[in-house]
Amino acid sequence: MRPAQGGKQSVTRMVSRYLPILDWGRRYDRAALSGDLLAAVIVTIMLIPQSLAYAMLAGLPPEAGIYASIAPIMLYAVFGTSRSLAVGPVAVVSLLTASAVGQVAQQGTADYASAALTLAALSGGFLLLLGLLRLGMLANFLSHPVISGFISASGILIAASQLRHLLGIPAGGDTLVEIAAGLLSNLGQANPATLATGAAATGFLVWVRRGMKPALLRRGVPARMADILTKAGPVLAVVATTLAVRALSLDRAGVAIVGAVPQGLPPLTLPGLSPALIRELALPAVLISIIGFVESVSVAQTLAARRRERIDPDQELIGLGAANLGAAFTGGYPVTGGFARSVVNHDAGAETPAAGAFTAIGLAFAAAFLTPLIHDLPNATLAATIIVAVLGLVDLSILRRTWAYSKGDFAAVAVTILLTLGAGVEIGVATGVVVSILLHLVKTARPHVAVVGLVPGTHHFRNVARHRVQTDPSLLTIRIDESLYFVNARFLENLIHDRVADDSPVANVVLMCPAVNDIDFSALESLEAVNRRLAELGIGFHLSEVKGPVMDRLKSSHFLDQLNGRVFQSQYDAWRALTGAPCRSAGE
Amino acid sequence: MRPAQGGKQSVTRMVSRYLPILDWGRRYDRAALSGDLLAAVIVTIMLIPQSLAYAMLAGLPPEAGIYASIAPIMLYAVFGTSRSLAVGPVAVVSLLTASAVGQVAQQGTADYASAALTLAALSGGFLLLLGLLRLGMLANFLSHPVISGFISASGILIAASQLRHLLGIPAGGDTLVEIAAGLLSNLGQANPATLATGAAATGFLVWVRRGMKPALLRRGVPARMADILTKAGPVLAVVATTLAVRALSLDRAGVAIVGAVPQGLPPLTLPGLSPALIRELALPAVLISIIGFVESVSVAQTLAARRRERIDPDQELIGLGAANLGAAFTGGYPVTGGFARSVVNHDAGAETPAAGAFTAIGLAFAAAFLTPLIHDLPNATLAATIIVAVLGLVDLSILRRTWAYSKGDFAAVAVTILLTLGAGVEIGVATGVVVSILLHLVKTARPHVAVVGLVPGTHHFRNVARHRVQTDPSLLTIRIDESLYFVNARFLENLIHDRVADDSPVANVVLMCPAVNDIDFSALESLEAVNRRLAELGIGFHLSEVKGPVMDRLKSSHFLDQLNGRVFQSQYDAWRALTGAPCRSAGE
Incomplete structure (x- = not known):
């Protein structure tokens, strides 16, 4: 009950909310260490070729992929909440x-990097x-x-590229x-040695995925x-x-190789921050x-x-934000x-984000000492790595599944896939979001x-078109199955206007609102x-x-004072109060 | 029953749907003619200064306002459905x-027009x-x-301009x-004769609005x-x-006047259609x-x-589209x-769109013969006409009314007004739409x-937090008051996950869906x-x-086959089937 203490505790809680490392770090033990270390070794081995390959996909020199896997992993380990998430360059x-930076600079230039x-x-x-x-x-x-369609389409685009x-x-x-078009027009210049290398690597990697473990x-x-x-x-x-x-001196036979990669720890870099560049890249x-x-987030939640x-x-936003800032300042x-x-990482038994930190150390070691070894690595091998990885992302069954369930969802997916393939990733995903x-x-x-009318012998009211119910000619009860807001406000106005014009003996209209979760100002x-x-019509x-929250809202306006009628707690109350006439069945 | 006849009838119906004039034109009589003629005279007199003034607001020569009131009115009379709508230049x-064209050309140039x-x-x-x-x-x-806030803010902006x-x-x-800033920095150069003319015109027009009729x-x-x-x-x-x-030769004292206005019927013009221009103006x-x-549409509906x-x-879209195309080809x-x-037009007794056609004839007469008369008309008078007209549009009570009813609606209006005033009309209204x-x-x-729990002695289920209801520890019933779709799909997942983790004796979870109007593919x-x-948890x-439509949709997926439970028609059925234990009151 001492406020000073309480204040201190809430500061601690605040700090450990923004620094999850303080939470898991305190309980770190030998078992966690051994799990994390093993996971780190496996992930490091996997990440070296993948990082080089994704850097190539982004149009950057190979070391950028390695650098992007060191500081970001460390920072995520401090700020992130997932025990298993491995942060770094990814395909999409x-x-x-590549698409964004390609619009402001030429690949291979210092401006591009x-x-x-x-x-x-x-x-x-x-x-x-x-x-x-x-x-x-x-x-x-x-x-x-939409996300699923976008990722599949991106996978196809990446593989093709x-x-x-x-x-x-x-x-x-x-x-x-x-x-x-680019591939077809240059097909005649295909290099046999490159093709052989690429085909062998692709074939091997497919076998690794499908047949190696068995x-x-x-x-x-x-x-x-x-x-x-x-x-x-x-x-x-x-x-x-x-x-x-x-x-075999394949490089002399025309096989493109990675070439000289700088040896050393990630450099300290300063991102270009000119207003024009920021405007274009924002x-x-x-x-x-x-x-x-x-x-x-979906990987982490799964x-x-x-x-x-x-x-x-x-x-997670903070963790990923820190990781990206780390990437920006370390090349x-x-x-x-x-x-x-x-x-x-998860399957290899990573227990805590420390596994990520160990992976970062492994990659830093690779950057410092191993880059000369990849001088002769063929680009075709990296391309094979990417192709085999991204084809695993392609799952067009989403088209069939959404078609069966909902044409609207199908339309959103189809538009996303078609525009991603046909007009590029940015237009594709932006249109997908807008369309959905x-x-x-x-x-x-x-x-x-x-x-609706009364189901005989009950207190329930159901659609007169779907059920055999009692109605009264002087009472029109409309159940609207949606919140009322600006998009459908005029629809409601027109609907009631039409129904009353059609239905002359009506003396009372009841709007039944069990599915109305909100009424905005337009409505x-x-x-x-x-x-x-x-x-004006005397109706x-x-x-x-x-509902409670909707009623609270209505009470804050003058609507209820001006209402030419009442608000009934149940439709049955409304029925009893407003129908004096003997009931008849809608079917008769 | 003769298909040829049916085909002909449906062509007729098709034609008269797109040409409403065929409908009202057939029943045109002397009474309608006299109503329409009188309305046309009044509207023509009103439109002459208004058209000149709005053209000035748009940054165009005065005759453009008259021209924009001739062909468009005629075309709307043929294609439009409103009996009273008068089409032409309007303030907003x-x-x-002016804002859009000002970004691609300089006022006063041929490119601008x-x-x-x-x-x-x-x-x-x-x-x-x-x-x-x-x-x-x-x-x-x-x-x-948002519209209301935008129109008020535009009115303020127009009056200021x-x-x-x-x-x-x-x-x-x-x-x-x-x-x-522009007004303040040039205030010293104010022209006394102009100011006197403008003030007199403004004062007179305010009196016309407020005091003349009484x-x-x-x-x-x-x-x-x-x-x-x-x-x-x-x-x-x-x-x-x-x-x-x-x-008084006020023009020599520095009063800006309209000057020479070409005399004649609207010219045939061709809009510039270069791809660059179209891209910028689209x-x-x-x-x-x-x-x-x-x-x-809101005027027409009212x-x-x-x-x-x-x-x-x-x-109406077709009528307004034709009117605008007419404007584009006639200056x-x-x-x-x-x-x-x-x-x-409505109050003067216009009976049919023919009133508009007569107005157009009146304005064509003015364009052909009366333009020399306005050579000495001061711009200050036109500005006074605009100011008095648009200040009638300004109604900031929308801020107070939305604040009382809904902070969300208030936020949308406030953003629209602030951005329209502070960043311009286009950004203002676009942001208003996006924010809402x-x-x-x-x-x-x-x-x-x-x-929810059972209201004792009824078949109704209500919020346990708001009502005294019966519950059963083994049964968790959640009523969700919203359609389930991508924006809230994960919310539902997390909600049920949390509730079940908190509430260990739960053996069954019921999702009560009377307010769920749709379940999309994400949900x-x-x-x-x-x-x-x-x-997996054995629950x-x-x-x-x-609801019927939602159930139909679910039946088209595999969800119901895989469901580890049942779908009950009423929550009371679910309660009877799933609670074997004796009931207890939530209050106990």
Whole structure:
């Protein structure tokens, strides 16, 4: 009961809310350490080729991918709430980065790398801001099928964009048509040695995914070891093709290789912050932040549910914001929580975010000492890594499933996929979001409405069109199955106007509101207009089954004072009060 | 029963749907003619100064305002459905035109006038397209308070922008701050003769609005004549100040005058259609179309309701689209149905759209013969006409009324007003629309949810927090008061997860759905996730009071097959089936 103490406690609680590390760090023990260390080794091995490959996809030099996996992981370990999430470059965000930065600078220039840092800084700042404002719910404004369609379409686009590295030909483009045109027009220049290397790497990686683990198990390799070897598959491809380049001098046969990669820890970098650059990259940064956040949170929530843990979406925004700011100042580019690496981290037994910190140390070691070894690594191998990884993201069954369930959801997915493939990632996902919101508005704009009557022998009222119910010619009861707000306010006005014009003996109209969860100001004005018009016609206007919160709201206006009728708690009360005439069946 | 005949009839019906003139034209008689002729005379007198003034507001030469009132009125008379709507230049659309065209060309140049034609053509094409697609409902996506706030703020902005003509000083700007800064910095150069003219005109016009009719009535002028004279007030101001300029040579004292206006019928013009111009004006054209349509339809609906007529919003789109295309090809600029002139037209006894056609003939006569008479008309008089007209639009009580009823609606209005004044009309209204939609989404993202129990002695279930009800520890019943869709899908997942974790003896969860009007695909996936998770915990998952259309939808998915529980028609059925234990009161 001492306020000073209470104040101190609430500061502690505040600090540990924003620094989850203080919570799990205090209870860290030897068992957690051994789980985390093993997970870190496995994830590090997996991340080295993946980071190089995604940097290539983003149009950046390979070391940027490694750098983007070091400081961001560390920072997420301090600020993030997921025990299993592994943060770093991911396919979709790399593609979005290439698309955004490609609009302000030429690939391969210093401006390009600097703009990628700016994009990471803007994205980090935006995520941090959302987190401090506790706006994690914004992620919910993207519908599941739209995200799913977008990720599938991006996967196709990414795979197509990497084919040029497998063929050893130049071909760019932001849309499937552009990419296909580029590939077809240069197909004649395909390099046989590159194609052979790429095909071998792709074939091997597909086998690693599908057939390696069963094959190892059949040969008596213990399950745990088979798992680790499978995760190391891409490293095997890297090593084998690098050795092949060296042994056969494939680079002289035209196989493009990674070349010299700077050796050392991540540099300290300053993102370009000119107003013109910020203006051009602000919108893409918002898009990347939201897409990255949604992807990351759904991975984190899926993994947390497996262990009955919870993650805090608002704190996740802060964790990802810090990670992106880290990327911006250490030579990286926008990052987020990746699906594949997080699942591997989780399955390998990571107990706490310390596993991420150990992974970062492993990658820092690789950056400091191992980069000379990848000088002869063929780009085709990296392209194969990307293609095999992203084709796992493509799942077009969402089209079939939404078609069966709801044409509106199907339309949103179809538009997202078509525009992502046909007009680029940014237009695709932005249109998907807008279409899904518009479809929701359109759906609620013409709500389901039923004229209802009494189910004989009960207190229930049902649709006269679906059930055999009692009605009274002087009483029109309309049940509206939607909240009343600006989008459907005029619909209601017109509806009652039409029904009363059609139905001359009506003396009372009851609006039955059990499904009306809100009445906004526009709808209030419409109800006032209906009330005035019915009053002029000498018709009573009543409400029934108005919910508590809606009634509270109405009491704060003058509507109830002016109402030319009553508000009944139940429709049955309204029926008893307003029907003097003997009842008749609607069927008669 | 002859199909050929049926085909012919449906063609006729089709034609008369798109050409309402065939409907009313057939029944045109002498009584309608005399009503229409009188209304046309009054409206013509009123429109001459108004058209000149709004053209000045749009930054166009005065004749553009007259031209914009001729062909558009004729075309609306053919395609429109309102009997009373008078189409032509209006204040808000003129301001929007000045703002949009000012971004692509310099006022006073031929490019400026040509871009105004392009804006009218784009706007007309867009309205026509919406009309053919029957998308009149799109107008409902603007909430009443946002429109109301926007019109008030525009009125303030317009009045402020016209003060420079009253003072005879140069001052431009798109926002209130810019306009005020311009006025203050040039205040020293105010022209005394201009100020005197402007003040006299303003004072007279205010008296015309407020005091003229009562004064005439007191002097025994018949009511009808007093009405007509009041409508002619602005013409009196025009005549008096023009004569004053001539008599006192005020133009030599620095009073800006209209000057030479070409004499003749509206010219045939071709809007500029370069791709660059179209790209720049496309978005403003969409905005102008929608604002103009919303304003026009609400005027038309208000007037139609007075005579128990109906208008067809989709056909209105076609009528306004044709009117704007007419403006584009006859030297005008974007037009819409105006409030003041339509009310005057209606009150003067216009019976059919022919009144509009007669008005157009009157204005064509004015354009052909009367323009030399306005050579000496002071701009200050036109500015006074505008100021007095638009201040009638300003009604800031919307702020007080929305504040009392709903903070969300208040926020949308306040943002619209502040941004319209502070950042310009386009940003203001666009942000208002986005904010009102986002607020709706945010509201539905955290829906009202109640744990419910049985009201003793009834079949009703109510919120345990608001009512004294029976509950059973093994049964958790949650009523969710909102449709389930992507914005709140995850909210539901988390809610049930939390409640079950808190409430260990729960054996069954019932989701009570009387207020669930829709379940979209995202929400279906969430329900599937909830069902899986509860099944793992050995807890039954049931639904009750699912609406017909929602149930139909669920039957098209696999959800009901996988459901680890039942769907009950009423919550009371669920209660009887799932509670074996003796009931206890929640209060005990």
